[in-house]
Amino acid sequence: MTAVSGQRPIGEEPADAESVAAQDLRALFGQSLTVFASFAGPAHLVETANPAFFAAIGQERARTGLALAELAPELAGQGVIAVLDQVYRTGEPCTGRDVPLVLGAGAHAREAFFDFTYEPRRDGAGTVTGIQLIGVETTQVKHAQRLMTEQRALVEQIARQAPLAEVLDGMARCIENLAPEQVLVSVLLADRDGRHLRHGAAPSLPDFYNQAIDGIATGEGVGSCGTAAHRREPVIVTDIGTDPFWDDFRELAGRAGLAACWSTPILARDGSLLGTFAMYHRSPRVPQDSDLALARVFADTASLAIERHHIEQAKAAAEARAEAARAELTNALRAENKLRAEAEQRAEAAAELAARMRTAAAAQAAAPHPEHCQLGGPDGCTASAELKVADSWGDSAWGCTTHVEEAILTVRSVFIASEELGGLAAYLNR
Structure with a gap:
């Protein structure tokens, strides 16, 4: 049998929050x-x-x-x-x-x-x-003391930003210890889009079961948790063996030894879905008022922990983006400085080369024009010195057309120059 009417979704403020809280306390203690x-x-x-x-x-x-x-x-x-x-x-x-x-x-x-x-x-x-x-x-008084102690410990964990998995696992074990009858607790976390539920904590459920339901969709008739997440209200399944919500999961639940599942949605302050809080039982069972009150108390605690976790995640992501932007800006500035330094070095080298060439040109301009080719090697060349060649180091020589062509093809950076190192002018006007 599935019962959902009359249950207050966790995270939704009732008309009189204090009276509901008082009713929960009376139900529990x-x-x-x-x-x-x-x-x-x-x-x-x-x-x-x-x-x-x-x-x-x-x-x-x-x-x-x-x-x-x-x-x-x-x-x-x-x-x-x-x-x-x-x-x-x-x-x-x-x-x-x-x-x-x-x-x-x-x-x-x-x-x-x-x-x-x-x-x-x-x-x-x-x-x-x-x-x-x-x-x-005085059992209820002792349970009240234990509940207050456990609640205080959980709130302290949340305040010191303990890992969410640690908080949820501790909360699940706490409820399993406080419940008067055997109960197995599971917390599922909603994806950002609220369409799927992921494993959060379930210390007493078998691993194969947790793995099988990790990532289940939220929707009508998807077990107790998928339906509770979809409806945003508690879903009480007292007998998994006969409830239609469990048609697709009945065999899985049987292998895990589960016979009842009461699921409560965990909602943020703005009403958005954070996850579900479920209490499983080994035999079919109808919840008492104290069971539902305990679920509401701890679903509120889970909501606080999950919202705090989301805030810390968003803060960490923002800090990571800011750090990446700072690193990118630093790299850009370094690249800019490197390019500027290289440009300055090239400008200095060009200025130095120009100065050397001007000095060489001035020295060569004063040298007399030889009569015969200077590029003939040890054997010499009796041809007339018709063309002048130069290189970027400032060296120059006069030669005949044959030896000038050989020099241009053989020696790196050789070019035909005028007497003022004017480049191709002398060649074009030869």
Whole structure:
């Protein structure tokens, strides 16, 4: 059966937020019940007891006329029978505060805490004939203290910017420890577009299950979590084996040993989807008001942690972009400075070369024009010196057309020059 009506989406402010918070606190930590029982004789036969006493030890054991050790044998090993023996023997009353007891056995066992008063009963002669027990169950008070401690620890983790995975894993384990019955907690995180859910934390669910649902779509009928994310309201599936929302995941849930799933959306302050908070059970189960209140309390805590994580992510991304921009600007300035330095070096080299060429030209201009070719090598050349060639180092010589052509083809950077090193003018005007 799927039930969703009447549930307040987490993150959505109700008309009276204080009254809803107060209702959640009452659901989680309601009025403690006073237990009463009267025992007779040294065997501590249960003569009478109020409904709260039988509710504490289990309604299936609501009988009188049996010894307490026979009715609830688990109490013998926890000191209760020993205290009754002492009070019966000495006639002195006894009290105990926050006495821890494990009531029931096996899958039905639960831990509880009590404040007890043991008073001896006497007959007309003053002889102890039995004991009256009055107690107040303080289990809810202890759970309230543990919840406050765990909540404070989680808020401190969020404040010191602990990794989101660490916060969510700690929160899941906390709920699993606080819940009166076995529960397996899962937190899924929504993608930025809100269309898919990713694994956030699920310390007690099998790895194959977490891997299989990592990335599931949000949408109507996509299990409890996909539907809750789509509707933005809690979805309570009390029996996975028959609920149509689980048609595509029923075999997977069966392999994981899951029979019920209650999912609550985690919403940001602006109503956007942050993820889902789910409580799984090993057997079909209908949630109590305290279960739903616990889900709302911790979904609000998860919302705080996830929003803080998103803020830190955005801040880190902005800082990374700013750092990249600064690095790019620095590189551009370095490149600009390098190019400027290279340009200055080239300008200086060009100026130096020009100066050398001017000096060489002036020196060569004063040299007489030879009669014969100077490029003939050791054997000399008797041809007329018709053309002048020069190089970039300032050297020059006169030669015939044949040897000038050889020089131009053989020697690097040789060019025909006028007497003023005017370049091709002399060649064009030859």
